[in-house]
Amino acid sequence: MRALIEEVIAEELDNPSLDVKSDAAIVDFESERLVMTTDGFTVQPLVFPGGSIGKLAVCGTVNDLAVAPAKPVYLSLNVIVEEGVTIELFQRVIHDVGESAREAEVRIVTGDTKVVPKGQAGGIYLVTTGVGIPSRGSGASDFGIETIVDGDRLLISGPIGDHGAAVMLAREEFGLSGNLRSDCANIFPLVNSISDLDGLRFLRDPTRGGLATVANEVSKCSGMNVILEESLVPIRPEVRSVCEILGFDPYYLACEGRVLAVASPEASDIILSHWRTLEQGAQAACIGEIAVNEIGNSLVRLTTNLGGERILDELEQEPLPRIC
């Protein structure tokens, strides 16, 4: 088992910086300021339409670096695998790690594998830690959630909830996945095209807890209201259908390949025009705006298609365990 694991990992992830026999990697890094982030992945099922835990583990950490904003450079990879996982499944997952890393132009430079008894790791858990180079000057003071002002706009790079809906559907084993696929992808190209813009205030990938959770974070930290327009928020019909069947709210479903940006009106126009030149950003949209809050706590308000209003609260509890 261990020998097979080492063979699979060496073959799928081989790159000049990775020495599978060494405990630490020495790498060059063109900056004396770095951005570091880490994430654990325990998604069930391990493979789902549009991706796998392997693809997710690379994209998730690359995306956290991207929105910092930073250029992702190096990753480490930890694998915790149960005895009894088939070598085919293990190979598929590690293959996806390698392929996603190559696509994102990051190098996996160090790693570790632990084998635990059957039943003690949901098949496979992955942890990736990423190091990147800050891409907006050195700790730019004109960027950050606290720089958001009245009249700023909220932009999303594509339809919301695809990942959450695809994983939930795959888990339910309805046998009808249809065209629904996770949006799991590297968002660095979307961010890289805009990260130097004046008037860009904030970037975030709406993963766990979805758009509503990031919007609440914006509202809470800026002390202003976030007004979203239901008619402007891109949601695929398939995602709407799954939400109706399974009783989920698309505003709280995870995306794994989208960016939410908050920017001045002028910057917003430029961001949308950049995003729409990219395949990933073809459905990018302005979905709302920031408004000064005058009474009580700031909140997130959704203006519905029927002209009504709905408050999108913070989630009280984990809505969808283990979707990422």
Add this chain to the structure above:
Amino acid sequence: MRALIEEVIAEELDNPSLDVKSDAAIVDFESERLVMTTDGFTVQPLVFPGGSIGKLAVCGTVNDLAVAPAKPVYLSLNVIVEEGVTIELFQRVIHDVGESAREAEVRIVTGDTKVVPKGQAGGIYLVTTGVGIPSRGSGASDFGIETIVDGDRLLISGPIGDHGAAVMLAREEFGLSGNLRSDCANIFPLVNSISDLDGLRFLRDPTRGGLATVANEVSKCSGMNVILEESLVPIRPEVRSVCEILGFDPYYLACEGRVLAVASPEASDIILSHWRTLEQGAQAACIGEIAVNEIGNSLVRLTTNLGGERILDELEQEPLPRIC
């Protein structure tokens, strides 16, 4: 549960670089070359004489950086915790993470927690990833396992097998742990005092697989024989007793606070004198030497106290699952 976890982590690990609400940390780093390493920890039991999975997770990664050799600077921390773990146990483990990080003067700058169903994480799994600054010039060509030559000596900073024996005994629940404690500790002070020495060829912390496994790595990669003298290898009487009772071989038991160095005879004398000034290195010893191999494959030979010889083979399989 999630709220409690966040409170515990924020309280125990609080430092200027850690923003528990942010997904990535921006940190300054006084080098354009970095050393990166990662390790996963699945030890059972989670708390053992001399330490816990929390202390082990910090020391293990700090030590892998130390022997690179590098000065450990930043760590990330991932926690995978089962539903149902008591908050007292969780707090103890995270407290040990924080305390060990402060003692080792490393900062935990980013982290992530995943909660999984009961039974799916052996209580708690931890992953730490470390970034450090190379401490021996920039990728020194006079250091590394391939620079080892005939007549070099092998040095160990203290008694072997304490960690492996303490954890195995704790797991057996004999109720008689006696004075046996894990040696789990930060070895950077041991390494820092000698890492610039001319004639220092190689450093390694003999963790999984113990001294015999590192000695085999040296032999295999250098193509030379490693000759160890049983009478010179420090082993505590308690460790010998546990090995006799449980049927283990101390040469294959993990250490978590020791360094093995290979160095020229001149450098060896200096290293031992440095080490012996430190409490951690009080029992440091020269335990053997490197000899040209003239027939067949290179190997590790132990000269026994009775004047015989024993070959210490590479381990064919994992001897002691989940001791680190």
